[in-house]
Amino acid sequence: MTKADIVNEISKKTGIDKATVLTTVEAFMESVKDSMIGGKNVYLRGFGSFTLKRRAAKTARNISKNTTLIIPEHNIPAFKPAKVFGNAVKNA
Helix, strand or coil: CCHHHHHHHHHHHHCCCHHHHHHHHHHHHHHHHHHHHCCCCEEECCCEEEEEEEECCEEEEECCCCEEEEECCEEEEEEEECHHHHHHHHCC
16 A cells, blocks of 8 residues: 555545655654664554664674674664554454
């Protein structure tokens, strides 16, 4: 499902025009991104949590050049579905 499909579904279900729905969906996604960039997690009860996970520094290898690289520790975004959401998908 794409962002356009989501906008169409919400527009059909609510009767709100697509332009308004698109603006709202993009504002929601921007808010989640800004929050996570600022180091804050986002919790949506009944849906799930967007959290930051810390990856430790590690040494990697470039096999073609036979060299080592040091990858510094960094954050990555992660999503954990709520229990109700996860069970609904599991039983579908």
